[in-house]
Amino acid sequence: MPSVRRIAHEFLERQGLTTVFGNPGSNELPFLTGLPDGFRYVLGLHEGAVVGMADGYAQATGRPVLVNLHAASGSGNAMGALTNAVASRTPLVIVAGQQVRPAIGPEANLANVDAPALMRPLVGWAAEPACAQDVPRALAQAVFEARLQRRPAYLSVPYDDWAADAGENAPAVLDRRVERAGVPAGEQGRRLAEAVAGARRPALVLGGDIDTAGHFDDAVRLAERLGGPVWAAPSLFRLPFPNRHPLFRGVLPAGIEPVCRAFEGHDLVLVLGAPVFRYHEHLPGRYLPAGTRLIQVTEDASAAARAPVGEALVADPGAVIELLTEALGVSGEPVGDYRPVPAPRSAEGPRLHPEEVFAALRDELPADTVYVVESTSTASAWWRQMDLRRPGSYYFPAAGGLGFGLPGAVGVALGRPGRPVVGVVGDGSANYGITALWTAARHRLPLTVVLLRNGTYGALRWFGGLLGVPDAPGLDIPGLDFTRIAEGYGVPAVHADGVDELRAVLAAHPDGPRLVQVDTALTTP
Ligand SMILES: Cc1ncc(Cn2c(C)c(CCOP(=O)(O)OP(=O)(O)O)sc2=O)c(N)n1
Numbered sequence: 001m002p003s004v005r006r007i008a009h010e011f012l013e014r015q016g017l018t019t020v021f022g023n024p025g026s027n028e029l030p031f032l033t034g035l036p037d038g039f040r041y042v043l044g045l046h047e048g049a050v051v052g053m054a055d056g057y058a059q060a061t062g063r064p065v066l067v068n069l070h071a072a073s074g075s076g077n078a079m080g081a082l083t084n085a086v087a088s089r090t091p092l093v094i095v096a097g098q099q100v101r102p103a104i105g106p107e108a109n110l111a112n113v114d115a116p117a118l119m120r121p122l123v124g125w126a127a128e129p130a131c132a133q134d135v136p137r138a139l140a141q142a143v144f145e146a147r148l149q150r151r152p153a154y155l156s157v158p159y160d161d162w163a164a165d166a167g168e169n170a171p172a173v174l175d176r177r178v179e180r181a182g183v184p185a186g187e188q189g190r191r192l193a194e195a196v197a198g199a200r201r202p203a204l205v206l207g208g209d210i211d212t213a214g215h216f217d218d219a220v221r222l223a224e225r226l227g228g229p230v231w232a233a234p235s236l237f238r239l240p241f242p243n244r245h246p247l248f249r250g251v252l253p254a255g256i257e258p259v260c261r262a263f264e265g266h267d268l269v270l271v272l273g274a275p276v277f278r279y280h281e282h283l284p285g286r287y288l289p290a291g292t293r294l295i296q297v298t299e300d301a302s303a304a305a306r307a308p309v310g311e312a313l314v315a316d317p318g319a320v321i322e323l324l325t326e327a328l329g330v331s332g333e334p335v336g337d338y339r340p341v342p343a344p345r346s347a348e349g350p351r352l353h354p355e356e357v358f359a360a361l362r363d364e365l366p367a368d369t370v371y372v373v374e375s376t377s378t379a380s381a382w383w384r385q386m387d388l389r390r391p392g393s394y395y396f397p398a399a400g401g402l403g404f405g406l407p408g409a410v411g412v413a414l415g416r417p418g419r420p421v422v423g424v425v426g427d428g429s430a431n432y433g434i435t436a437l438w439t440a441a442r443h444r445l446p447l448t449v450v451l452l453r454n455g456t457y458g459a460l461r462w463f464g465g466l467l468g469v470p471d472a473p474g475l476d477i478p479g480l481d482f483t484r485i486a487e488g489y490g491v492p493a494v495h496a497d498g499v500d501e502l503r504a505v506l507a508a509h510p511d512g513p514r515l516v517q518v519d520t521a522l523t524t525p
């Protein structure tokens with residue numbers, strides 16, 4: 001009979017999970033041996049970088065991705081990066097090594113005590129099979145759970161299971177297919193179309209799921225038929241709509257009261273592919289203005305269940321966009337021109353204003369560039385200067401957990417080799433995933449990293465003011481030189497003094513990874 005390992009490898013191959021992001025320990029080696037041709041192992045030097053890269057790759061390819069981590073210490077290191085993957089609903093399949101079965105109870109070294117419980121708050125499904133013969137089925141369940149829930153799944157496997165005989169039923173798992181249909185049928189669809197068609201002043205709120213699921217252009221068609229304003233949902237991790245489109249009103253502020261204010265005068269707010277809402281700073285108030293009806297459409301049943309206000313339909317937002325676009329017919333009104341970009345603000349003294357940096361990116365890089373951004377005090381500068389008109393153009397850590405930026409950019413560059421990829425990272429954030437630079441060098445990825453050095457945790461300075469605690473300690477990070485750090489990981493780097501030098505560096509096409517550091521002035525988010 002075939003071994004558990006052989007069935008597991010074959011199942012993963014049939015499901016297309018042949019790129020493995022990992023950092024191995026002894027527990028993992030019996031799974032990793034004998035990987036069939038066609039499998040690719042991408043080594044990260046820290047589990048935070050491993051999960052960040054896998055998250056970027058999975059979002060870029062739109063497929064579940066296999067992650068292999070080392071027992072408790074490796075799984076624990078991955079938790080921070082997992083908060084982002086959970087929030088961006090990324091289907092990661094995490095297989096972690098466990099001590100051999102007889103050694104788990106006595107808690108021998110490298111025993112991952114109660115492994116599923118360690119991860120449960122952060123994954124949609126976690127398990128450790130009760131016997132070796134259940135490993136192939138449990139692995140299949142992990143893949144299907146991740147795909148259906150669009151949430152990481154976690155499987156802990158004792159390392160003596162892999163060589164065990166899989167048993168006569170194990171091959172049955174190889175042919176399994178599990179899918180979800182999400183089109184609202186009959187009455188549900190009719191009721192929704194009626195509500196939207198009957199609205200006097202409808203508004204659209206689009207979540208990152210619209211871009212991850214490939215509905216960016218469909219959303220533009222629907223919006224132009226509705227003719228009302230379009231916002232991106234708060235705490236945005238993917239751009240779902242062209243940010244200079246005449247109907248686009250920007251990213252909703254992440255506070256209850258300002259969101260309510262934005263909806264003033266709209267009798268219907270249709271939220272597609274987002275939770276209601278991922279608020280951040282605590283700005284209390286009414287959730288909705290009087291007379292405003294909110295209808296949320298999401299595949300995420302728990303997001304629908306936990307929303308504090310409005311109606312929700314658990315369905316495929318893409319199918320709903322199609323249904324509504326059909327029902328609304330062709331719009332009469334021309335929507336006007338894309339909004340022009342303003343001249344970038346400049347800063348006092350030698351430092352660049354972030355708007356000057358972003359204007360340089362916009363002007364010097366190809367229009368189809370993909371940006372992976374983790375710079376937390378420059379969001380308003382970013383949206384004021386950028387002109388992103390294509391799907392898959394913008395990634396941001398979905399739960400605000402730092403450490404996604406650099407690894408995510410590496411993962412996206414691996415997953416979308418056809419488009420230029422640029423990481424835009426703050427001098428604080430860069431430290432949480434810095435080891436990904438080594439992987440970028442290893443794979444000679446044509447990745448540009450723009451490092452904004454303002455010598456402080458800028459966003460926290462702003463929050464300190466907002467919370468009335470401007471004197472909190474631990475907010476300054478002077479003296480970091482990422483050109484030397486990058487060189488140490490094998491990535492050529494340069495410090496650009498001034499915007500002309502920055503533009504000249506950006507204008508040169510990269511044939512491998514490069515980092516360009518600029519000193520920037522502190523701005524507010
Ligand atoms: C893993 C992790 N640790 C700490 C934080 C807290 N944090 C921190 C430390 C920020 C400062 C980031 O500094 P930066 O240099 O990357 O960007 P800005 O200077 O533009 O804010 S923003 C923020 O929420 C976090 N979000 N995630």
Ligand SMILES: [Ca+2]
Pocket residue numbers: 426427428452453454455456457458
């Ligand atoms: Ca900073």
